[in-house]
Amino acid sequence: MLASVNEPLPLRTDKDGVxxxxxxxxxxxxxxSVFRAGATPEEIIxxxxxxxxxDVYSVISYYLRNQKEVDLYLIQRQHxxxxxxxxxxxxxxxxxxxxxxxxxxxxxx
Numbered sequence: 001m002l003a004s005v006n007e008p009l010p011l012r013t014d015k016d017g018v019x020x021x022x023x024x025x026x027x028x029x030x031x032x033s034v035f036r037a038g039a040t041p042e043e044i045i046x047x048x049x050x051x052x053x054x055d056v057y058s059v060i061s062y063y064l065r066n067q068k069e070v071d072l073y074l075i076q077r078q079h080x081x082x083x084x085x086x087x088x089x090x091x092x093x094x095x096x097x098x099x100x101x102x103x104x105x106x107x108x109x
Contacts, residue, residue, distance in 0.1 A: 009062055010055040019073070021059055024050040029077055031059045032070060 010022040019028040026048050034044055041056040063070050 007058075010058050011062070018077070021051060022055045024048070026051055028059060028063075028070070029074055031056060032063050032074065035060055035063070 011019050011028060012022075013019050020026060021028060021031060030048070031044060031051075034047065035041075039047070041053055041060060044056050045051050045053050
């Protein structure tokens with residue numbers, strides 16, 4: 001008879017609050033996104049060779065059993081990403097970049 005084993009979920013939250021898979025830098029966001037796009041677990045590990053197949057299956061299983069919670073997390077992560085992009089666009093505006101670079105070159109010359 002097979003023994004029932006509770007294995008820990010291969011997810012960890014890093015210092016920035018990002019959920020990563022196992023001891024890799026691959027995010028849960030990435031696994032879910034690629035899975036939603038139609039990739040199989042086997043295709044996912046081909047794209048991300050630092051992952052192992054069992055961990056990918058575990059993450060997908062977790063996602064399928066907890067879609068509402070994971071989707072809420074993904075929405076929050078998207079919002080954070082959108083805010084960072086907006087701040088970067090404002091901070092590093094590309095408007096008049098040619099003129100600003102020319103002015104900097106003249107100043108340094």
